[in-house]
Amino acid sequence: MAETNGDNLLEVRDLVTAFDTDAGQVVAVDGVSFPVRRGRTLGIVGESGCGKSVTAMSIMRVLPQPMGKILAGEIAFDDKNLATLDAGEMRTIRGNRISMIFQEPMTALNPVHRIGKQISEVLLQHNDLSGVEAWEKSIEMLDKVGIPSPEIRVTEYPHQLSGGMRQRVVIAIALACGPELVIADEPTTALDVTIQAQILQLINDLQSELNMAMILITHDLGVIAETCDEVCVMYAGRIVERASAKEVFANPRHAYTQGLLNSIPRLDGIPKSELNIIEGMVPALSELKPGCRFAPRSGREHAPELLTERPPIKEISPGHWVEDCPVCTK
Amino acid sequence: MMNNGEPILATKDLRMYYPVKGGIFRRAVAACKAVDGVSLTIQPGETLGLVGESGCGKSTFGKTIARLYEPTGGSIKFEGNELAGLSRRQLKPFRREIQMIFQDPYESLNPRHTVGAIVEEPFVIHQMGTRAERRQWVAELLDKVGLHESAAQRFPFEFSGGQRQRIGIARALALKPRLLICDEPVSALDVSIQSQILNLLMELQRDLGLSYLFISHDLAVVKHISDRIAIMYLGKIVELGDSREIYKNPRHPYTKALLSAIPVPDPTHVPDRQILEGDVPSPIDPPPGCAFAPRCPVKASAECETRVPELVEVEPGYWLSNCDCCEIKNSP
Numbered sequence: 038m039a040e041t042n043g044d045n046l047l048e049v050r051d052l053v054t055a056f057d058t059d060a061g062q063v064v065a066v067d068g069v070s071f072p073v074r075r076g077r078t079l080g081i082v083g084e085s086g087c088g089k090s091v092t093a094m095s096i097m098r099v100l101p102q103p104m105g106k107i108l109a110g111e112i113a114f115d116d117k118n119l120a121t122l123d124a125g126e127m128r129t130i131r132g133n134r135i136s137m138i139f140q141e142p143m144t145a146l147n148p149v150h151r152i153g154k155q156i157s158e159v160l161l162q163h164n165d166l167s168g169v170e171a172w173e174k175s176i177e178m179l180d181k182v183g184i185p186s187p188e189i190r191v192t193e194y195p196h197q198l199s200g201g202m203r204q205r206v207v208i209a210i211a212l213a214c215g216p217e218l219v220i221a222d223e224p225t226t227a228l229d230v231t232i233q234a235q236i237l238q239l240i241n242d243l244q245s246e247l248n249m250a251m252i253l254i255t256h257d258l259g260v261i262a263e264t265c266d267e268v269c270v271m272y273a274g275r276i277v278e279r280a281s282a283k284e285v286f287a288n289p290r291h292a293y294t295q296g297l298l299n300s301i302p303r304l305d306g307i308p309k310s311e312l313n314i315i316e317g318m319v320p321a322l323s324e325l326k327p328g329c330r331f332a333p334r335s336g337r338e339h340a341p342e343l344l345t346e347r348p349p350i351k352e353i354s355p356g357h358w359v360e361d362c363p364v365c366t367k
Numbered sequence: 368m369m370n371n372g373e374p375i376l377a378t379k380d381l382r383m384y385y386p387v388k389g390g391i392f393r394r395a396v397a398a399c400k401a402v403d404g405v406s407l408t409i410q411p412g413e414t415l416g417l418v419g420e421s422g423c424g425k426s427t428f429g430k431t432i433a434r435l436y437e438p439t440g441g442s443i444k445f446e447g448n449e450l451a452g453l454s455r456r457q458l459k460p461f462r463r464e465i466q467m468i469f470q471d472p473y474e475s476l477n478p479r480h481t482v483g484a485i486v487e488e489p490f491v492i493h494q495m496g497t498r499a500e501r502r503q504w505v506a507e508l509l510d511k512v513g514l515h516e517s518a519a520q521r522f523p524f525e526f527s528g529g530q531r532q533r534i535g536i537a538r539a540l541a542l543k544p545r546l547l548i549c550d551e552p553v554s555a556l557d558v559s560i561q562s563q564i565l566n567l568l569m570e571l572q573r574d575l576g577l578s579y580l581f582i583s584h585d586l587a588v589v590k591h592i593s594d595r596i597a598i599m600y601l602g603k604i605v606e607l608g609d610s611r612e613i614y615k616n617p618r619h620p621y622t623k624a625l626l627s628a629i630p631v632p633d634p635t636h637v638p639d640r641q642i643l644e645g646d647v648p649s650p651i652d653p654p655p656g657c658a659f660a661p662r663c664p665v666k667a668s669a670e671c672e673t674r675v676p677e678l679v680e681v682e683p684g685y686w687l688s689n690c691d692c693c694e695i696k697n698s699p
Binding site: 084085200201202229230231232233234235237238256257258259260261263265282283286287297298300301302303304306308309310311312313314315318319 | 414420421527529557558559560561562563565566569584586587588590591592593594610611614624625627628629630631632633634635636638640642643644646647
């Protein structure tokens with residue numbers, strides 16, 4: 038039965054998402070489970086191609102059609118299973134109760150419509166408002182996301198705004214209907230550090246003000262450390278480790294998490310020293326093995342059965358889950 | 368690695384303005400001052416990090432000293448030889464000495480050429496060696512950057528981002544340059560691959576005695592690889608000095624804000640953050656006086672909006688914008 042319990046706003050259970058390609062079906066998300074708690078931030082971290090964005094698109098049900106499909110699993114949201122919800126009902130949730138902030142603010146906005154029209158559109162879709170009321174509310178939202186002189190900006194087009202301003206508009210659209218869950222997919226990756234600091238601060242402030250839950254997808258461990266309560270580390274379509282942010286950084290147990298944390302240059306590191314590396318590269322989706330997928334890069338010998346059997350997910354301490362490959366998990 | 372001996376590269380008051388065209392005759396109606404009076408030096412075997420937000424002129428500076436652009440004014444001296452104003456033919460011998468590595472390994476390699484042809488091209492242009500010799504050199508170069516020599520027969524699309532960046536590095540190293548301009552070489556790569564490429568660059572520097580101008584917006588990467596760092600804002604250097612010194616004790620308010628904005632990968636770290644308001648102003652119409660004044664959290668005096676501060680050497684080897692907003696350490 039698709040139902041969330043207690044504190045959990047959303048529960049993803051054994052989600053499998055695949056794409057049909059010319060070379061056959063490839064599984065991009067392979068049995069992923071995690072809860073999202075009300076009002077909290079869950080981070081999903083991993084390198085490109087590990088399935089972070091596909092997980093987000095599955096929850097939002099915006100997979101590229103007709104190639105992308107959810108093959109198995111549940112996405113429980115209240116008493117609904119988003120994985121199988123019909124398109125019409127999904128439309129009443131998307132943009133309203135669950136919304137998304139995208140990476141590239143220029144492509145997320147429509148270049149030929151005024152900012153005000155793009156915010157109003159979401160408001161009119163989900164609320165019983167007049168055009169004038171929606172326009173007024175758009176100005177209010179622009180003000181809320183810290184855009185100076187919102188009554189002028191509301192009439193402008195995206196190209197008239199800077200990158201940071203555009204991302205604020207994207208956030209205004211995402212938050213217009215007061216969603217319970219926001220999925221932010223690399224929201225600051227295209228921005229400079231100074232602008233990133235502004236946007237992260239804004240997201241943090243609005244989140245506590247509006248009491249939203251958030252899924253933050255990023256490859257930047259610094260951003261994760263700063264904003265997330267809980268972290269999922271993804272590798273090759275699977276979650277290899279999930280725990281509170283403090284626990285993941287202080288006590289990483291999977292070899293991939295350890296490798297990631299060790300390979301980033303640190304401000305307090307020794308200059309010009311050799312950096313730790315993870316050998317090799319992320320495997321292509323078409324070449325994934327059923328067993329421990331980090332094995333070829335771990336630099337540790339794996340017995341043959343570990344490469345053919347999927348390692349179980351184990352709770353090794355309260356709230357700390359690891360894909361329990363006996364070689365990669367320490 | 369301070370200012371001892373002859374620098375490999377020295378720029379003086381280097382300026383690069385792009386014309387902004389307008390009107391029906393597309394005449395230049397304004398100038399975009401991408402690089403506006405930059406003076407700095409790079410010592411042999413040194414890495415100079417160049418840091419700033421997008422649109423501050425970092426890449427233009429790199430391309431100008433590689434003479435991909437004709438500078439508007441000022442001087443570029445490579446081992447004492449003036450490069451500004453030279454013709455294409457006069458530049459050719461210097462092209463071998465200064466090479467570039469680009470950000471996007473997907474766009475900087477010709478997709479229709481084999482990797483062998485890409486890496487061999489510099490030898491062909493400079494008419495060096497016989498075919499057999501060149502093939503031998505290509506194999507050596509590929510080996511040096513950690514690729515198998517069989518890569519020479521394959522095409523760029525067959526390689527991942529990290530491997531393509533290695534191909535770009537092999538091509539840049541072909542003519543045994545003395546100075547490499549690395550323009551965001553790891554920004555497009557995943558973190559696990561990024562560290563592989565940084566290690567390779569550091570190893571090549573040790574083995575070959577290369578000098579690097581390392582351009583990046585990632586301050587942790589720059590700190591790791593650089594001996595000295597220059598902070599650029601709107602076409603000008605505002606602070607320049609020893610890398611450790613700048614990170615430990617930044618003095619310009621822009622450097623402070625930039626450094627404090629870096630997210631630290633440690634959840635127990637409480638950021639003491641200086642959040643800057645607004646964006647970088649347009650270099651076509653920069654603010655009068657100090658370009659940073661509209662965003663400056665200090666703004667010490669009314670003079671900020673009228674006087675253009677200059678970069679001065681406040682201590683041996685440490686250069687700082689001479690405005691009242693900077694903290695000048697009292698001499699002991």
